[in-house]
Amino acid sequence: MSNFTKLNLSDKFLDNLKSLNFKTMTRIQEESLPLSLEGKDLIAQAKTGSGKTVAFSIPIVKKLKVRKYAIQSLVLAPTRELANQIAEQIRKVSRHIHNVKVLTLCGGVPYKPQVASLKHGAHIIVATPGRILQHIFETKIDLSSVELLVLDEADKMLDMGFYEDILKVIEALPKKRQTMLFSATYEKDIETLANQILIEPHFIQDDSVHEKQTINQIFYEVNENEKDLLIPSLIASRKASSVLIFCNTKIKCEELADILYENEVDVLTLHSDLEQRQRDETIIMFSNKSYPILIATDVASRGLDIDDIDLVINYDLAKDVKTHIHRIGRTARAGKKGLAVSFYDEETRYKVEMIEEKFDDLIFGNKDEIEASLDEIDCEYRTLFINGGKKHKLRAGDILGALTAAIGLPKEAIGKIDILDFVSYVAIKKEYIKKANEGLRKNKIKGKFIRCEIK
Known part of the structure; x- marks a missing residue:
């Protein structure tokens, strides 16, 4: 190149x-x-x-x-x-x-x-x-x-x-x-x-x-009740730290989120019921690696620029092949290898056959071979919300300086910084998040005290 x-x-x-x-x-x-x-x-x-x-x-x-x-x-x-x-x-x-x-x-x-x-x-x-x-x-x-x-x-x-x-x-x-x-x-x-x-x-x-060596696609035939049980083990066994799960309805997104949360897995949801501010915040927190799992409707199958998604799971198969292609395209971005797992049953087998016509390298796995795993599903970072943004003349360097020089965080503890018009979000390694939050509450940024909280 x-x-x-x-x-x-x-x-x-x-x-x-x-x-x-x-x-x-x-x-x-x-x-x-x-x-x-x-x-x-x-x-x-x-x-x-x-x-x-x-x-x-x-x-x-x-x-x-x-x-x-x-x-x-x-x-x-x-x-x-x-x-x-x-x-x-x-x-x-x-x-x-x-x-x-x-x-x-x-x-x-x-x-x-x-x-x-x-x-x-x-x-x-x-x-x-x-x-x-x-x-x-x-x-x-x-x-x-x-x-x-x-x-x-x-x-x-x-x-x-x-x-x-x-x-x-x-x-x-x-x-x-x-x-x-x-x-x-x-x-x-x-x-x-x-x-x-x-x-x-x-x-x-x-x-x-989307050449065949870039995205591996595995399909599992499962009934509706088995999906919820398989997902935590599927994610943990693959050691995936950034997972995007697609459901066809916003109700199913929230139901699955509740089930995973009850199993002590932190998740975010993204669908059309959320206000724009909530959608922006959700995308930022997932892309900065503060949450390991995002459950979404097809609002997220296009138009999201999020790198390094390890695993895409089609909890529900997409309505058509074109949407399926866009969904799995969330992993393996810019030529990186990725994995897409899809669940289907007897009623949706016809959709799998339509996908097979487009791809000749699908893998059909056995659900019983998914290893049960008790490994923790978590992220390295958490997000600090700051009530100040571009309209307040706040820059990334101002935030970085406050966290390192004033509070004493090492630079490697600070991840992605996203500055919107009126608010900002900073990814900070979990072990430093409380120190960062308490420190910013006591110290000024650009001469002003700015409200912050852990998301």
Whole structure:
């Protein structure tokens, strides 16, 4: 694989990429970046974990004129979670440039604060189709300076019924622009959309992420009552420290969470009943390794950028093969090996047969061979909630300094730091969490006492 020095990027840009640990290009980056940096339209078929977010973030940042305070790039995404993660990635890729403003416009969060933020201007917008349309018609958002449009996970947006909304958004954009479409699949509806909105696009395909040696899939035939008993042993015997379990309903998510909690296993749940703040918090605490298990509906099968998931368990088989592929794609990201375990019974055997048509390397295990294990299922970290964020001018360095210099925690005790607009979350090794909490309550951050608590 090539490294980023082969691209026509400034030394500061390359140094920033290196600081983000982007050393060599993934296949989709290697094939798309030379074209996108020349301003070409492109269609990229790439599955999750392929590095596609960086693939379109680099041309967005390269094209940016920071002194021109107008919306220059627009990224459309299917979900709030994905939009937030894309925005965060663009901020990281652009941090060698001062005063870049990236704004997310998504449903599920208050509308008026977004209107106020737009009045202050933005360079890059990351949005869900419904909310950006609301701003087009009500706020009269000015998109006349947009030079680059990205549609990420276009197939998911079409599955969610956003086809007409996408076309309405595009009507508000300049006809002279660069357009990039990223999709995990390339079916007839995607081809139709691409023909309508792209000009002489280059087509790039990367199927390397889900090659058979990357994800091992094991299927167990079990009845409904056996699933709950098998899961703790399955996780412990595989020594999995980060597990994502998919259920088809939010009720089943909560029922399974209760069962595991009664067995002294810490779990998180993610489904549509949760408010956006709760969903953000849940994703952060799972991704920073503070909880070993996340039980979710298909709201988590797409649009979550969480690395190093050891094991995906399909407690219920997905409604279709496409969703199954996206579920198992949560493990083995960026070419790493992973494991996906699926439960089925006589009623859902037909779904297994449909999956078999797509994969020729499925393993059918015997449930009696799952070793009973009493090993503890736990995480190395816990999360400290801090009631202060970007709007309070709080930075990661401020938090790190308070924890190390003022309180005396070793740097290796501190994990991932996530700073949102009004709150922050810090992963801290379990043996230091109480000291960190008590210390921050007694010490100031940037000259102020800030409320904190252990999550």
